[in-house]
Amino acid sequence: MNTSTITDNILSARYLRKGEKTFEDICHRVASALASDEKDRELFYEAMTSLRFLPNSPTLMNAGTEIGQLSACFTLPVPDSIPGIFDAMKQGAVIHKTGGGTGYNFSHIRAEGSPVRSTDGVASGPVSFMKAFNAATDVIKQGGRRRGANMGILNVWHPDILSFITSKKEEGSISNFNISVMVNDEFMTLVRDRKFDEIWIKHPVTGVKVTVGEIWNGIVDGIWKNGEPGVLFYDEINRHNPTPGLGDIDITNPCGEQPLLPFESCVLGSINLAACINEGKFDEELLDDTVRMAVRFLNNVIDANVYPIPEIEEATKKTRKIGLGVMGVHDALLMLKIPYDSPGGRKWCGEIMHRITETAVEESQLLAEKLGTFPEWEKSTWKERKVRNAAMTTVAPTGTISLLAGCSSGIEPVFSFxxxxxxxxxxxxxxxxxxxxxxxxxxxxxxxxxxxxxxxxxxxxxxxxxxxxxxxxxxxxxxxxxxxFKTALDISYRDHIEMQAVFQKYVHASISKTINMPNSAERKDCEEALLAAWTLGLKGITIYRTGSRDSVVLSLGNSE
Ligand code: UDP
Structure with missing residues (x-):
């Protein structure tokens, strides 16, 4: 049995449409649906069939079909009212049905125990609603092709933060959600200075006080026990918000690589770096051409896309963000004989990602010359350059498409050879x-x-x-x-974090990556990793201690 047998299986389960028999048939449908001219149609087709570039699963599944929903990433606002909350749930259900994943920040919902004026009752708080969203996802299950994935976020300054942090303590609870705490610099500074006794939150009604230490220990303990919550860095995300004039960002998609404004969506595509190596040498020109092709490809998706609801179409077309990333990074390093956890490995990766982002920006500039900037360009930080897209680069998990391409996923080291x-x-x-x-x-x-x-x-x-x-x-x-030939578990967590930081330096959006720790790692290792992530300028971090969970919800190579 070999990789192609698995590939066949994934294909038939997920991507083949009526009348299609081969991967080439799929690429033909996708290229024809997305190219603006014959030349690009050929380039798109060649890049996909040679497994050098693949768009995210929804594009492969739905381009050129009646469903026509092509994005993997969505973020939805959840307001503090019953109709508003259930509207968000309905919108999420529609998105899951078409193969997308949704992120929510539940912090706008009032704290448990707060008064509800219209019924003279008391509020049940964000965590209780998250459970309802989870149950709804169970029912939808993304049309049988893809599991409904959600991100649930709560800001560290929300009074229900402790019950949120422990909401997934029981194995298997709220299983359709990844959860993340959105921390800010103020909180992290108190942690760094070990001001654990400081009162951080006082409940507006009950007056219950929560200290920095209680929250921090809760986060660290949760991570050590079963890898959750993840942590997102609010200030770092917003220091790099490309459109501050449209508001702050406090939501990400399920795997965290796309911090987005409410109702924005993003289509992803990934370049397989291993496929850019010819006879042991990395072909930079081939990479540049692939990046330019990919930017045009993803930019076209924005116009060809069938959006689940009008608000999403409006928000997405205002900024026209695209998410071009990489996969096969570890494979490429191995082929070039550079260890992943070495200064040379980090240097090579930094240079390549820098090149990709610069080339992507240039191509987006060319598109802007022809078609105009993204509509909200004036509210953006792109003062010096007129571009078609407010953000261009990211690193997706590539859970399924890397299997299809037969390469290592995203920027992850190989798990086992x-x-x-x-x-x-x-x-x-x-x-x-x-x-x-x-x-x-x-x-x-x-x-x-x-x-x-x-x-x-x-x-x-x-x-x-x-x-x-x-x-x-x-x-x-x-x-x-x-x-x-070191694997994810042979590589120290510090080296994992440093690699993520190198990529983050050159990536516009964020990065999906798991920081692996051995089973013997201690709570203080988790603390150190979180502080290092914040200091090194990561936008978010996911840590997983081997063997700490019976089953993994949505992790690399395990997304079926
Ligand atoms: N995603 C999802 N359900 C899944 C896997 C992924 O909704 O089962 C979404 C989620 O937003 C994730 C994004 O798709 O962050 C990209 O995931 P990945 O790169 O693994 O997708 P692929 O294109 O490889 O299928």
Whole structure:
């Protein structure tokens, strides 16, 4: 069994439409629906069929079909009224039905115990409503093709913050939501200065007080126990808000890579960096051409898109944000023989991401010359440059499209170079990374192994990787081979964070990434990681300690 068998399975389950038999059929439909001219149609088709660029799943599923909803990311406002709350739930249901994920900030809802004037009762608070949204998602399940994903956010200054932080404590509760606390610099400064006894919130009605330490310990404890809540950095997000004139940003999509204004949506697309390597050399020109093509592709999606509700169309077309990202980053590093967790690895990644963003901006400028700037350009920070899109780059999880492309996901290090994967119908597949297999073969040959002995050694190593996930303890393997082929769990959490920071420096929106920690990590490691993330200018952070959860809701390689 190999990767293509899995790919076939994903294709038939998710992307093939009536009358389509092959991946090329899908690419043909998508390219024809989105290209403005024949030349671009060919370029779009070539980039997708060669697996060098893929748009997000909804575009692959719905372009050129009656549904026509092409975006993965949505953010919806939740006002403090019963009709408003249930409007948001309805809007979310419509979005899930067409394959999109929704983010909500529940902070506008009044705190539990506050008065409700019209009924003379007391409010049940944001967490109780989040449970209702969760139940609604269970019912919809995205038309059977994709699971309904939500992000639930609460600001750290909301009086219900403690019950929010512990709302997913029970394994399996509120399972259709990722939850994140939106913290600000003021809070993080108090934490940094260890002012844990400071009163941070006083409930407006009950008068109950909550200290900085109670909240911080709650966050750290939750992360240590089961990887939630995630943490979002409000001030950093808003320091880079491209359209401050349209308001502050306090919402992100489900996996966090897109901080957006209420009702905005964003279409994502990712370039497979491993597919830009020819004969061991990274082809920068090919990358530049791919970036330019991808910007035109994603910009066209904004106009071809069928929007679930008019408010979303209006907000999206005001800023015309697109989300161009990367995948296959670790594969590319391995092919170039640069360790992920090395200064050289970070340098290479920084240079490539810088190049991608600069090229994307140039292409968006060309589009603006032809078609005009995005309508709210004057309310934006793009003073020096007239561009068609308020934001261009991001890093998506690429949970499914990286499987389709057969590359490592997003900017994540490979989880294991040999593993068993179960598909949607319960069949299991044994997968060995081709880059690893090849490098192992030549390393062992160089060490003088040959024939049956070589084969036996190879099998031994692969079985070991499959069972333990690592080669770091196989000391007889050469040191440079071992330091190159480190996996997500071999790499220290500090190196994970530093890699995210390098990308964040050059990415307009945000980054979806999991900071992996070994099972033995302690609470103080989680604290240190959160503080490092804030100091290094990340917009958000997700930490996961191995084995701390029975099942993972929406994580990499596990999005089926
Ligand atoms: N998403 C979703 N449901 C899913 C997976 C993803 O709604 O089951 C949304 C979510 O907003 C996420 C975005 O799609 O942040 C991109 O996810 P990913 O890159 O994994 O999607 P792919 O295009 O690879 O399917």
């Amino acid at each position: 040999a593993y068993t994967r179960m598909n949607t119908v319960g069949k299991t597949f044994f997968i060995v990374s081709p880059v690893f297999k090849e490098a192992l073969h030549s390393t062992l040959s160089e060490k003088g192994h040959s024939g049956d002995e070589l084969k036996k050694r190879e099998e031994e190593v692969i079985a070991h990787v499959h069972d333990t996930g690592s080669i770091q303890d196989l000391e007889w393997l050469p040191a440079d081979f071992r330091s190159l």
